[in-house]
Structures are given as structure tokens and as C-alpha cells.
Amino acid sequence: MIEVHDLVKHYRVTKREGGFAKSLRAFFKRQYDTVKAVDGIGFSIAPGEIVGFLGPNGAGKTTTLKMLAGLLHPDAGTLSVAGFRPQDRRRDFLGTIAMVLGQKQQLIWDLPPADTFLLNKAIYGVSDADYRERIGELTEMLGLGTLVTRQARKLSLGERMKCELAAALIHGPKVLFLDEPTIGLDVNMQQVLRDFIADYNKRTGATILLTSHYMADVTALCKRVIVIDRGKLIFDGDFAAIMERMALDKAVKLNFSAPVPQARLEGYGKVTRADGLEAELHVPRGSVAATAQRMLAELPVADIAIEDTPIETVIGRFMTGGMTANTGPA
């Protein structure tokens, strides 16, 4: 469904140091840097797959997604999505894909989402019968209810994102690019959207390429991940393999009812923060339940939270931990 070979996108950006004199100099003589946003990556994705596209900020994830959606022209390399060259922006291609940008919205700010849905119906030439059926499905799956009749600007971030997804899916795209779809949402809303994406993939067989900074998104949705850093592909394979190797511990966050010295915590795990009434420790995944029980019994714990290792930390370890490109764990 998606084929990418030796994809390259470089940007020329102006550079200037701060200060009045530097501004004046830059006015007469501009200096430029070349940013290698994407630098020769390649992968292929089969129909119906959900793939997590991971990497630190500035790794080139969004640039790649935008090239796959036909928004950006590649400098070199070849791309094929559903048999089309995305940058040609053929009508059939644009009717086959959808892209949801977590930090940009297609909902019309001043009107209810229902108006955006109707506009998209006209844009993609969806028949009345198909429209009714899809809206019915999306309303049920996303729990849209009366949200669609309220002005978009009056909706909460989570409610807007539900409507964004519905608007993007009115035409039944076969390929879905999701760029940080859960960013900024509360935990419950993240879960709602995750369930929806998994369900949509199951029902329609759509191919989904997803970027996210939340480990829970990737864990819940993606068997396979592609990791890039500074424009280069550094891993393409089973997500469980990364987790097995790199997410070896969990973060335990504690609030105490009375101050606890750091020395008293060191027997439970690696202490990353301790300031009397609050502390954070990293505990091996296999023993986290038992360690938490011990802490609750032995320490004046007022509150405890156990969290996955942040995705950036896993990838950071991964990049210094000896994984090899394209082949998975070394």
C-alpha cells in the first residue's frame, strides 16, 4: 500500500545570531543552513497495517507524513501510496487518503462540525446513502451525539479531535495518516481515540501510519514501528522487540504524608528525584508490583502512580543501545 525508497527532503533555512548588529548584517548578507529533515529513508507498509512512526522532535516524522500525503515534494527518492505518486495530487489519490494533524484543524472554527461534514461530503462526492451510513457509524463509534451541532470553537480539545477524526473519515479513506492525534488530550479521551482507531482499522481494513509521543498510543495500536532520527531510519520492526530490550523499567511516582529521606528510598529502585514529600524512582518492570506493595507497606505513601517509561527515553536508550537499521535488535 505504501512504498518508500531513498526518500530525501532537505530545507534551506536562514540562520542569524541574536542582537542588533547581527540583524543588520543579516539584512545585507543572509546566511543559510541546510536541514536534512529526511535523508534517504525507505520502507514499505502492507494494506491494513497500523504502523507507529517514532522519533524524537525534529526527527523528520511529520515531513515524511506530509510527503506521503502529497503536501510536500521530495527532493529525491520515490514514493507510492495506493499506487499513486502523492506529489501529483491526483483527485483519485486525494480521495483515497486522509490526514489528521493533531495541532492543525480542518473543522470550520465558527460553524458546527456538521457543516464541515457536509462540506467534506461535497468535496469528496459522497452519496447521500453512504454519508448517512458513515455518519451513523462514526457517531456511534466516537460518541459524537450533540457535539456536531455545537460551534467548533465551543468544543473542548478532546471533543474537537473526535470531530476532526470523523470529518477526515467521511469519504472512507483507505490510507490514514495520523500526526499526534492524541496530543494534549486527557487520559480518558486518549483511550477513546485509541479504541476508535483500532476499531476503525478492524472494520475497514484501512492502512494507518501514526506518529505519537505517547507510549500508550503505540503500545495499544502498533505491532510494528519505524524509528527515525535526524532524517535517517534507524529501526523498522516489531515494537515488542524494542520494549523488551529498552523499556526495562517503569517510573513510580510517590507523594508522602511525611518527609522521607532519599537514602531510605534507594533500596526500592533507582531514585531520579526526591525532595522529602515527593519522589520518583525507576523500578525493573518484572518486580514493579511487588516493589509497589513493599513501598505502600513500609513508607508513609499518600499517593502512588506507576507509569511507562516515556517514549523519548526508550528511543534515547535505543539509539545508544546497539539496534541496527532495518533489521531490528542486533
Added chain:
Amino acid sequence: MNATIAPWLRFSRAYFRTCFAIMLEYRATVYLWIFAGVTPLIMMFVWRHLAAAEPVGGHDPKSFSFYFLLAFFSTQCCTVWVVWNVDHLIRSGTYAIQLLRPFDPWLAEVVENLAAYALRVPLNLTIVGTGLLLTGAWDLIEPARLPVYLLALVLAWQLMFNMNYAISLLCLWSERVKSADVWVYTMLYTLGGALFPLDLLSPGLRAAIAWLPFPWMVNFPVQLLAGDAPPFPGLAMQAAWLAIVVVAHRILWRIGRKRFGAVGG
């Protein structure tokens, strides 16, 4: 219906309804924009006063009233905000949303402009009609010229719109072109004839600026309606300039899209 045209019409109808609904939400702003463009009406009072004792350049107060009321209508028809729109869309990163639609973003801008006219033109016509009645300039209209005057107005709008659209596409290179918009409107008001009738200029200067697009957008339609200018070569000049700016924005679109950096991550 032709299979190529049908999707364009379907989108245009739906987008027009959407844009009109948005304009209704912001109707106060739309009407304020009309009153921000009353310079020709102010100039009408200035020139009427100057011509009170004796005609200036062959214009008496009634003739100046006719000229500036119609010049006001021309400038209103030529008021487009496509440069601001595209500049904003590109700088905010939301141009990507337009590009994901299976239509040229040009069409969306045209339809949005038309939706604004649907709200503005009735008020414009009320102002101009009332002005013509109050000043007695109504009878200077050549009724037989109305159809060709409307054609000239549509061409003037399209010329201004497409010129601005071509300028807006420079955003794909510089990411900020709003100042060019100011330049275009300065030229429209001065060289177009919204501040003074162009026949007050010397013949040499008039001949020189006749090669520019601006006189054909304001001065020409007014003179056409008054029967003071023949339809040709004015309509031909409008069509020629329109062809030039359309070709320009097609070339800019083709080259610029490859350079588009999709601002905002």
C-alpha cells in the same frame, strides 16, 4: 453534466454556503470593511466643492458625484483579501488542509470572495443608488451600456482577484507578502482613478498609465457606463491583463508548490 466540471460545481456550491454562513457570523466586520473603503466618497465631496463655482476639467458637481459613486462601487468590487488569506494560511500551517482537498486552492479563494460579495453588494448598491438619487446623477447612466458595464465589472474583479492571487503565491517563497497587498491597493486608488478622474491627467501621463492594469479596473467601467468610453479597447485590455495574471499564477503555483515547506512541523 461534464464529469470534470461536476465536482467543481458541487464543491463550489457547498463551499459558497459554508463561506456565506461564516460571513454571516462576521457580518459586522464585513460591513466595517465596506466603510473602510469610502475614500472615493470622500473624494466626491472634495471635488464637488472644488467644482461648485465652475467646472473642473469639464466636470461639474453632478458629474463628479456620478464618477465617484461608481468609482466607489468599482473599488468595492475590486476589494479582495486573498493575499491576507493565503499569507495567513501558509504562515499558520493550515494551507496543508487546503492542499489535502482534491481541488486547486484557487477555487476555494474565488468562492470565498463570491460569498463575501453576496453580503456586501446589496449594501454597496443601496449606498450608490441612494447617492445617485440624492445628487441627481442618476440620469447620467447610459441604460444601453448596463450589460457591457457589468461585464467590465466582472473582468475588473477577476483581474484584481487573480493579480492578488499571483502575489499571494509568492508566500511559497518568502512566507510573508502582506505588504505587496498595500502596494496594489495604493496603485488601484491612485492610478485606477479612485482619487481623481483620470481624464484630469495630462494626455501623456494618461497614455502611459493606460498600459497598466489599474485604470481598467476603476476608471474604465465608470466611463463605460457614462458613455464616455467605448467598450473597446478597454475590454480587450482587461482580458489581456487577466490572461497575463492567470498565466503568472499558474506558473507560480507549479513551481512554488515544489518549494512549499508546510510551515509548522
